[in-house]
Amino acid sequence: MIPQVLTIAGSDSGGGAGIQADLKTFQELNVFGTSVITAVTAQNTTGVQAVYPMSASAVESQLASIGNDFTISAVKTGMLFDHEIIEVVAAAVRKYGFRKLVVDPVMIAKGGASLLQEKAVEALVQKLIPLAKVITPNIPEAEVLTGESIRNMEDRLRAADDLLSMGAECVILKGGHAEESDAWDLVVRGTEKYVVKSNRLHTQNTHGTGCTFSAALTAELAKGKTIRESAYLAKCFIYQAIKQDLHIGNGHGPTNHWAYQESARHLTGGGVIVEPVVLSRHS
Template structure:
């Protein structure tokens, strides 16, 4: 039997904690063959982003074409897509090859505060990419930008999730890392019902790459044929371990521990 394959379309993090590097580490830990289309090179570390160097759109599309010609992914995720032109090109390529199991992580701002998405790209994301999403995984600030809502409560999150569903995404996960609950509570909406998936909140500054890792874990599980709700729950467990047993490296927002899930067991519940 051939290996299950997953694709990440995202930026490169020279510090290794987020982006393509985090995605490939996650795929590997979950026993999925990882592929990548690099959208930008970033100069960054745990202290922040020192530079962003976008790839030409044609170069990104060419990477995707090469993958499509030989290595069709069972699932893919998008991360850092810096411009409206690129978002449109990626969306058109996904449609051209009829790729399924699309996870959209609407990366907008790095942990250090640097903007990773141009303003004009937000409209393209809403019109071109979100309608293709099997799962979309915004944090609260990203959900606010995409919906125009101010989110202060779980009811606000539900309203935002409904709006994102109306944009075309099938499963919405509004992550709770920026929330004020005692637990890290993610709101999941499938168009019919809302579910809250919680884990103990861990007090740590070492959360660089959590969004990338979480969405990559969902992608890996979808590639294996796992249903979206279960894939989201498994990914939540994976990222909880990665945060709980962090690597304690760097002077700023350190990375999570991608091998913690295998090393410390499948559940802390």
């Protein structure tokens, strides 16, 4: 059976992030994507002009439509906007037995617009993160969730442990906002700790990178891959998406969702190899 996956997130009219980025990623990685829209945004590469949230009942109805018909192998959440929507999503995860939940705690858009109400952070911590198989915050999001300043790897390890204590099975603390010459993503699952890294690419065209990474991770988990395998593939996918960017728009342009498959087609035997990506242990 073709793996069926679900994204619960906001709609990006610019097509670079949110529901649109997730579905593009799912398609590229050969899983069937379904969606629940939590908000409609008027958005382009220069920023978010307006946000129109769905009602909690509208989100609940969409979740029921998916849960009562599809066999969902993995779920990811993105922009959830407010505490009522988070509570509805958490209830649906339990009701429909969505076992592989990836929580991408989307809080701020690339242009700086807030995408999560302040009261919703508490609901995220108390209601949704305890149900998560993997949570994928970037450094600013991890700082909000833990209340800690993150400046180095030691801080990241401490923050990851704090996030695990909230109930998630695994934390992937993304390093795109750090200052190292390489982009390090820290993966912590119990006592297991390692990093997945790539060369750092210097470009402003990074709109939707977090959504795309977590969608790729979700797609691979849905196929039965391990967290380690899924994190590695997701890093390969987003590295190529950034490296082969599209130069669209006047601001933070979108990534290239077909770049990974295009690169793979040119490799002997169709192997999944991305040179700059290294999976190594970190202690």
